[in-house]
Amino acid sequence: MIYKADLHTHSTASDGQYAPAELAELVKKRGAEVWALTDHDNVDGVAEAKTAGEALGLQVIQGVELSADDYLNLHILGYGFSAAAMQSWLDSLKGGRNDRKYRIRDFLRTKGLEVPLEEVDAEAAGAPIGRPHFALVMLKHGMVATRKEAFDRYLDTPDFQEIEKGTKPSVQTCVEKIKAAGGKVSLAHPYQIVLNGETLDELILRLKGYGLDAIECYYPIHRPEQTAEYLRLAKKHGLHITGGSDFHGEKNKPNNPLAAWELELDWLFK
Numbered sequence: 001m002i003y004k005a006d007l008h009t010h011s012t013a014s015d016g017q018y019a020p021a022e023l024a025e026l027v028k029k030r031g032a033e034v035w036a037l038t039d040h041d042n043v044d045g046v047a048e049a050k051t052a053g054e055a056l057g058l059q060v061i062q063g064v065e066l067s068a069d070d071y072l073n074l075h076i077l078g079y080g081f082s083a084a085a086m087q088s089w090l091d092s093l094k095g096g097r098n099d100r101k102y103r104i105r106d107f108l109r110t111k112g113l114e115v116p117l118e119e120v121d122a123e124a125a126g127a128p129i130g131r132p133h134f135a136l137v138m139l140k141h142g143m144v145a146t147r148k149e150a151f152d153r154y155l156d157t158p159d160f161q162e163i164e165k166g167t168k169p170s171v172q173t174c175v176e177k178i179k180a181a182g183g184k185v186s187l188a189h190p191y192q193i194v195l196n197g198e199t200l201d202e203l204i205l206r207l208k209g210y211g212l213d214a215i216e217c218y219y220p221i222h223r224p225e226q227t228a229e230y231l232r233l234a235k236k237h238g239l240h241i242t243g244g245s246d247f248h249g250e251k252n253k254p255n256n257p258l259a260a261w262e263l264e265l266d267w268l269f270k
Contacts, residue, residue: 024052
């Protein structure tokens with residue numbers, strides 16, 4: 001069955017602009033029928049999302065986005081897993097994210113930038129701190145002209161990747177943890193992955209061996225030819241198709257508006 005869906009969104013439980021209940025209203029207004037909240041490394045906002053979303057008539061899927069150590073921007077989306085089975089492991093990841101702010105601060109110091117951690121903490125408002133929180137403070141202080149510049153020059157570079165090495169789980173662990181908890185797994189935004197010594201085709205084949213179910217083929221910043229290539233790879237490897245906006249809010253990620261992709265999702269509800 002075809003559903004209008006957005007299977008990749010973020011709330012204030014990680015680095016999004018809106019609380020889960022506020023986000024539910026925006027998702028409904030956008031016209032989606034199925035919605036997944038996929039905050040980074042935690043499911044803290046899912047209960048609120050389900051309560052608010054279901055009251056609006058949305059079908060809400062428990063989700064999470066995990067960052068893998070193998071490559072820069074290699075992210076895994078998990079859906080419909082048992083939160084109880086994942087909670088202890090997710091808590092350990094969240095603790096690592098909190099420690100990460102000191103590594104990011106020290107890295108930016110090597111670039112001649114002094115970013116006040118108390119302001120980064122304030123931007124996060126109690127959520128696990130991520131790169132977008134740093135980018136917002138850098139923008140506020142005139143260190144960069146745009147949020148994108150913060151990532152392009154500092155927070156999404158090979159130099160930055162070096163400080164991240166060894167601080168995240170492997171992609172195999174990410175996939176297998178979700179599958180062991182009864183969930184489904186999709187490869188997020190393939191265009192962002194900075195591959196090194198492996199083609200995307202080879203990576204997908206490897207991930208399928210771990211239990212990958214789908215590829216996020218539909219994404220706001222994918223060019224038409226990229227979408228066509230990801231659809232081809234999904235078909236080649238017998239994988240399902242997902243789509244998401246990666247919405248963080250207009251302030252945090254202005255080029256990623258909410259979506260309502262038309263997707264066949266019966267496999268996700270089994």
